[in-house]
Amino acid sequence: MRLPPFKVLEPGTKKSALLTLDKHNKNLKIVAGGTEVVVMMKLGLSAPLYLMSLKKIKVLRGIRKTKNEVIIKSSTSINEILQSPLINKNFKSITQAAKLLAAPPIQNRATIGGNILQDTRCLYYNQSEFFRSGLKPCFKVGGDICHAVKGGKRCFSVYQGDMVPSLISFGSKIKLEKKDSSRTVLLSDLFTGKGENPFSIQPNELLTEIVIPLHNCNYGSSYEKLRIRKGLEYPLVSAAVFLSENTDGNLDNVRIVIGAAASGPKIIENASIYLKRKNSSDEDVDEIANISDNLSEMVNNLSVSAAYRRKMVQVVTKRSLQNAFQDLNKGG
Amino acid sequence: MEKYSLIGKSIKRVDVTSKATGEAIFSADIKLSRMLVGKVLRSPHPHARIIHIDTSKAEKLPGVKAVVTALDTSGDKWGVFRYTQDQQFLPTDKVRYVGEEIAAVAAIDEDTAIEALKLIKVEYKELPAVFDIESALKPGAPLIHESYPDNINIHININIGDIEKGFKESYYLREDTFKAPEDSYFQGEPYAVAAHFDQSGNLEIWMPNAGPHLKAKPLSNVLKIPLNKVRVRKVRIGGAFGGRSEISPADVICALLAKKSQRPVKIIYTREENSIATRQAHSMVATIKTGVDKEGRVLSRDITCYMDGGAYSSTGPIAVSVPFLCMEQAYRMDNVRYNGYRIFTNKPIRGMFRTHGRAFACGIDLQLDMIGQELGFDPVEMRLKNVRKTGEYTSTKSYIASCGMTEAILKTTEKAKWKEKWGKLPPYHGIGIGCNSVQTGFPMGIRGGSQAFIKFNEEGGISVITGIVDNGQGNDSMIVQIAAEELGLDLDNIQLISADTEVTPSDPGSYSMCETFIGGNAVRLAAQDAKKKLLKIASEVLKVSEDQLDLRDKNIFVINNPEQSISMSKVVRMALGRGESISGEGTYWPKVDGRREWVENPSGQLSETFSFGSVIAEVKVDPETGKVDVLEVTAAQDVGYALNPKIIEGQFEGGVAMGGQGGMLSEYVLWYNGRVLNSNQLDYMVPLATDMPKINNIIVETVDPNGPYGAKEAGMSVAMSTAQAYCGAICNAIGANIKDFPLTPDKILKAIEEKGKK
Amino acid sequence: MYKKTVLLKINNEEHIISTYPNRTLLEILRDDLCLTGTKESCGEGICGACTVLLDGLPVRSCILLVTEVEGKEITTIEGLSGGEKLDPLQEAFIEYHAIQCGFCSPGMILTAYSLLKSNPNPDEEEIRHAISGNICRCTGYAKIVEAVKAMSEKGS
Numbered sequence A: 001m002r003l004p005p006f007k008v009l010e011p012g013t014k015k016s017a018l019l020t021l022d023k024h025n026k027n028l029k030i031v032a033g034g035t036e037v038v039v040m041m042k043l044g045l046s047a048p049l050y051l052m053s054l055k056k057i058k059v060l061r062g063i064r065k066t067k068n069e070v071i072i073k074s075s076t077s078i079n080e081i082l083q084s085p086l087i088n089k090n091f092k093s094i095t096q097a098a099k100l101l102a103a104p105p106i107q108n109r110a111t112i113g114g115n116i117l118q119d120t121r122c123l124y125y126n127q128s129e130f131f132r133s134g135l136k137p138c139f140k141v142g143g144d145i146c147h148a149v150k151g152g153k154r155c156f157s158v159y160q161g162d163m164v165p166s167l168i169s170f171g172s173k174i175k176l177e178k179k180d181s182s183r184t185v186l187l188s189d190l191f192t193g194k195g196e197n198p199f200s201i202q203p204n205e206l207l208t209e210i211v212i213p214l215h216n217c218n219y220g221s222s223y224e225k226l227r228i229r230k231g232l233e234y235p236l237v238s239a240a241v242f243l244s245e246n247t248d249g250n251l252d253n254v255r256i257v258i259g260a261a262a263s264g265p266k267i268i269e270n271a272s273i274y275l276k277r278k279n280s281s282d283e284d285v286d287e288i289a290n291i292s293d294n295l296s297e298m299v300n301n302l303s304v305s306a307a308y309r310r311k312m313v314q315v316v317t318k319r320s321l322q323n324a325f326q327d328l329n330k331g332g
Numbered sequence B: 001m002e003k004y005s006l007i008g009k010s011i012k013r014v015d016v017t018s019k020a021t022g023e024a025i026f027s028a029d030i031k032l033s034r035m036l037v038g039k040v041l042r043s044p045h046p047h048a049r050i051i052h053i054d055t056s057k058a059e060k061l062p063g064v065k066a067v068v069t070a071l072d073t074s075g076d077k078w079g080v081f082r083y084t085q086d087q088q089f090l091p092t093d094k095v096r097y098v099g100e101e102i103a104a105v106a107a108i109d110e111d112t113a114i115e116a117l118k119l120i121k122v123e124y125k126e127l128p129a130v131f132d133i134e135s136a137l138k139p140g141a142p143l144i145h146e147s148y149p150d151n152i153n154i155h156i157n158i159n160i161g162d163i164e165k166g167f168k169e170s171y172y173l174r175e176d177t178f179k180a181p182e183d184s185y186f187q188g189e190p191y192a193v194a195a196h197f198d199q200s201g202n203l204e205i206w207m208p209n210a211g212p213h214l215k216a217k218p219l220s221n222v223l224k225i226p227l228n229k230v231r232v233r234k235v236r237i238g239g240a241f242g243g244r245s246e247i248s249p250a251d252v253i254c255a256l257l258a259k260k261s262q263r264p265v266k267i268i269y270t271r272e273e274n275s276i277a278t279r280q281a282h283s284m285v286a287t288i289k290t291g292v293d294k295e296g297r298v299l300s301r302d303i304t305c306y307m308d309g310g311a312y313s314s315t316g317p318i319a320v321s322v323p324f325l326c327m328e329q330a331y332r333m334d335n336v337r338y339n340g341y342r343i344f345t346n347k348p349i350r351g352m353f354r355t356h357g358r359a360f361a362c363g364i365d366l367q368l369d370m371i372g373q374e375l376g377f378d379p380v381e382m383r384l385k386n387v388r389k390t391g392e393y394t395s396t397k398s399y400i401a402s403c404g405m406t407e408a409i410l411k412t413t414e415k416a417k418w419k420e421k422w423g424k425l426p427p428y429h430g431i432g433i434g435c436n437s438v439q440t441g442f443p444m445g446i447r448g449g450s451q452a453f454i455k456f457n458e459e460g461g462i463s464v465i466t467g468i469v470d471n472g473q474g475n476d477s478m479i480v481q482i483a484a485e486e487l488g489l490d491l492d493n494i495q496l497i498s499a500d501t502e503v504t505p506s507d508p509g510s511y512s513m514c515e516t517f518i519g520g521n522a523v524r525l526a527a528q529d530a531k532k533k534l535l536k537i538a539s540e541v542l543k544v545s546e547d548q549l550d551l552r553d554k555n556i557f558v559i560n561n562p563e564q565s566i567s568m569s570k571v572v573r574m575a576l577g578r579g580e581s582i583s584g585e586g587t588y589w590p591k592v593d594g595r596r597e598w599v600e601n602p603s604g605q606l607s608e609t610f611s612f613g614s615v616i617a618e619v620k621v622d623p624e625t626g627k628v629d630v631l632e633v634t635a636a637q638d639v640g641y642a643l644n645p646k647i648i649e650g651q652f653e654g655g656v657a658m659g660g661q662g663g664m665l666s667e668y669v670l671w672y673n674g675r676v677l678n679s680n681q682l683d684y685m686v687p688l689a690t691d692m693p694k695i696n697n698i699i700v701e702t703v704d705p706n707g708p709y710g711a712k713e714a715g716m717s718v719a720m721s722t723a724q725a726y727c728g729a730i731c732n733a734i735g736a737n738i739k740d741f742p743l744t745p746d747k748i749l750k751a752i753e754e755k756g757k758k
Numbered sequence C: 001m002y003k004k005t006v007l008l009k010i011n012n013e014e015h016i017i018s019t020y021p022n023r024t025l026l027e028i029l030r031d032d033l034c035l036t037g038t039k040e041s042c043g044e045g046i047c048g049a050c051t052v053l054l055d056g057l058p059v060r061s062c063i064l065l066v067t068e069v070e071g072k073e074i075t076t077i078e079g080l081s082g083g084e085k086l087d088p089l090q091e092a093f094i095e096y097h098a099i100q101c102g103f104c105s106p107g108m109i110l111t112a113y114s115l116l117k118s119n120p121n122p123d124e125e126e127i128r129h130a131i132s133g134n135i136c137r138c139t140g141y142a143k144i145v146e147a148v149k150a151m152s153e154k155g156s
Helices: A014-027 A037-042 A078-083 A085-090 A092-100 A112-116 A129-133 A163-169 A282-294 A306-329 B016-021 B056-060 B110-119 B133-137 B163-168 B212-223 B249-261 B271-276 B316-330 B358-375 B379-386 B405-415 B475-487 B515-542 B568-577 B645-662 B717-734 B745-757 C025-032 C088-095 C105-118 C124-130 C142-155
Strands: A007-009 A028-031 A050-053 A063-065 A069-073 A173-177 A182-186 A206-213 A218-226 A237-245 A251-259 A266-268 B036-042 B048-054 B064-068 B101-107 B121-126 B152-160 B172-180 B192-197 B203-206 B230-232 B265-268 B283-292 B298-310 B336-344 B429-439 B450-456 B462-466 B494-498 B549-552 B555-558 B561-567 B583-588 B610-621 B628-638 B694-700 C004-010 C013-019 C051-054 C057-060 C073-075
Touching: A014 A028, A014 A050, A014 A206, A028 A037, A063 A085, A069 A085, A078 A092, A078 A112, A085 A092, A092 A163, A092 A218, A092 A237, A112 A163, A112 A206, A163 A218, A163 A237, A163 A251, A218 A306, A237 A306, A251 A282, A251 A306, A266 A282, A282 A306, A306 B745, B016 C088, B016 C105, B036 B110, B036 B249, B048 B101, B056 B064, B056 B110, B064 B110, B064 B249, B101 B110, B101 B249, B133 B298, B133 B336, B152 B316, B163 B283, B163 B298, B172 B358, B192 B249, B203 B212, B203 B249, B212 B230, B212 B249, B249 B265, B283 B358, B298 B316, B316 B336, B316 B358, B316 B429, B316 B610, B358 B379, B358 B429, B358 B717, B379 B405, B379 B429, B405 B429, B405 B610, B405 B628, B405 B694, B429 B717, B450 B475, B450 B515, B462 B475, B462 B515, B475 B494, B475 B515, B515 B549, B515 B555, B515 B561, B515 B568, B515 B583, B555 B568, B561 B568, B610 B645, B610 B717, B628 B645, B628 B717, B645 B694, B645 B717, B645 C142, B717 B745, C013 C025, C051 C105, C057 C105, C088 C105, C088 C142, C105 C124, C105 C142, C124 C142
Parallel strands: A007 A050, A028 A050, B036 B265, B203 B230, B298 B336, B462 B494, B628 B694, C004 C073
Antiparallel strands: A063 A069, A069 A206, A173 A182, A173 A206, A218 A237, A237 A251, A251 A266, B036 B101, B048 B121, B064 B101, B152 B336, B172 B283, B192 B203, B192 B265, B283 B298, B429 B610, B450 B462, B450 B583, B549 B555, B555 B561, B610 B628, C004 C013, C051 C057, C051 C073
């Protein structure tokens, strides 16, 4: 498989990167780790005129702690996150997600920014040009049908990024910068939930930071990922849980985020009303798990059936909750 | 003194150093001066008439040196058998599957070649297509080949004894239908071909193959050049597993491009092309009716099997037969009827696969378990009552000269602690056993034998010349090990010249599990021939009779007085001094019934000997997810004699991964109107290092009377037995029998839920 | 598209390559530099046959743009055995019969090499996890793990 022709731009500073992005926006794709963009080009799914490499911009890498937050720069590799004692100590489920992401050689190059902005996937979309040549174009490539769902009226491609559920569960924000301005939004607000266009990010915006608030209380977290083999795969369904307790020992904040169940992560709102006590009963956990099931929008567009994956949403959520409780009860 | 100096020892393989350093040359690594990049244009339609192909724009593109279509061929149809000639390598009238070759180009670089493909305009008229057995067999279904009514490609009918009588006498009868979708080879190396014609019009060609001689003749026929002008060269091969046996369109296309451009050409397949445009394994529906007596002994069996063969015949007759034959070798079947049908569909072509017919094999074994459940016998008892023994004849009349099946079963059950575990494991833990048998080759007419030559140099070192091919399983090492043993040489004294059709004599190839038995025997005989000549001269010098001499450490010595010796190099030089050259020749033709034919006459000695294997697997099932954790696998196989135990263990372990871990848990092809949805290793789930269980290897040696040093085969039986063992173990774990393979988590979960409802 | 001049440091040697930017490191290695030890088995970064070490860490060269690795230390399988003598890990792979067809071996060996450099005494779980992204179709991984374990024990 060959790469299409493109020009490589290698800005030396963040400022020049933003200017470049502004100048070329839709005609430009960013190379951070390259683990997605190169594959998409080989498959003929992407043919940007320009590739902008972030390799020279050192300020886009690193993990640092301030008084109230931990800031991860967007070009930090998954491996760096995995090796970080700071992340492991404060955000266990993020470390878990990093460990479960693909395989170690991918972790060495993939960046957290790239993983957050990972395009949605579908068996009928992520295929070679040859495969798609005999088929009508689907919604995701700009056509008007869905191959996964006969008569489907929209794109059902799946968001399978490993890092996002944990990040959202901790209440993370992201910083998006462009030429003359920047904005910081909740990570959860980045997602449109639409397979055709999964992210509400402008073509001239650059994701530069992930800001994770520190929590001055006892809390627990867990990331649970379902895949068939013990490695390599994207999640078939995943669940990240964050539980915190207040000084009375009661549950304070409960955030549950389901991944790979739709075109964007699904957040169970107000999960804490279902889990009142610190050691919630199995029934409470089951109830949450049921809710998570209702949020899934799965169709047969991955290598395992939607019916099975739908069943597993409950199981994965439940297990993630149980592990998060264990983490919580171990003490802060 | 030890019986053998090298045989039976796990000596270092002769081919792996260059693989460890990256120096080993595979087909895609071949670089020749002025080499062009070849690329193939493929049909995007599953079934369509070719109205017109316009290559004019492609031909004019600067950098394009040749474009070929069917017009560059004779249009003759080829087939593995005379009665299956249905494939043109570049079709003239219609395409029959998505991915079929239509045209090809050779250009100065890959980008130009890809651009040229885009400039070839093909006008198709799409035809209705069929993608499954049922649709293909429906009356009025579109015909894939005009000469095959009803889309029935092959029908094998084997009828032994009186099945109805057997059923009447049966104490218990049951009929079950088992099915499995396609699996796929996923060899590490994607297919690649490099070809060029030299100044004398000789074709030199490199490609992964399971038998260079079986590639050379069809190439000679198709290209209409004499066989001696076709040189299929030796090359490192990245796995075959049954999928690289017969000639491929890429071979012909590459040669045509090389001829037309008068330059070397190389075609490298993408992983997708390897998945859709080489071979796949058949999908299958097998209905098995079995009747047993009160003791659980099988009295009668009636099996009907439908296999989806894809768009062309390939090795259809073999692929339809082998699943049945393996089982009739493994188990006594005095009254049995087999109807095997291979059906054409508009899908990629299917061939032979290492795990031949998982639905069939797992069906037979799982049904034995189910019968045992009814009658109160455990799976091991059911096997012991029904497996073959030495000296028996198979239902299709093959004599079994050595059979270690019972021994394999007893050893696995002991090692795996079957008695302590059966029926006593905690909930959702299970244990199961699978048994199988594999032939060592089959009648192949004039290509069924192997010949080897040995020549000496004046230092006493040798070259061994043989057609045996190594796909990665260690055959190169086997050859050298045998020659070294017989001639008392170090491995360093031996040069190997193999698998090159210009230089090496004919050999049947490695895909029929016969390289050790047939090829190894030929090498041994060649070495013994040379040894005789050496001993004759040595006996004159040492003044003892030849039977008092032996060879070791490059010396010929008197057995009862080893001090009395002469170096081999001296003997060779003496011979040369006399005007005699020392060389050896060996030929081995297995004693098989040459009249036996897959379809017309499926009766008679199939191969000279058979391997027998038994695998026990212990598993744990997660009842919430249906996922399977394989705790331990114990694999035993009667390999006859282990020429190199570590190599054999490697075959066992690889077989566990392919047949069991992948074949029974996660490997299946997904389809969309004749298109493969999972053509890479991400979505087609081949096992990873983290998936594999602990494996105990047990080598059983019955020392076959005819195998070299008693050796038989070791590459296939464990792969199949493991699939069967996984199946039995999982069904045991969940207390429910699943007949739809592989046993993916969703199916296991469904079975658990349905059991819970009852 | 214009050609770029890229300085590559491969196996302790410097190469100045003039290339179009739309090339992967794997293509440069195999086609331009004739270092064919690194293999392509999927082209999409899935199988690990194309693994090389980038500043000592295993990466997928088939999805690595050549412009991204300028100035970094690249080690291919050819760079492991400095000439005549094999690296002890290569010897272990040979001794323990961890190589069958050999197509996955360069990538597998480099991944294991990198593991042992950062963790000289990995246990079996750590070994399997490290090579979980290197697919082998022949060996079932058993003897590969044995070979790396043997090196691990030597290191302890």
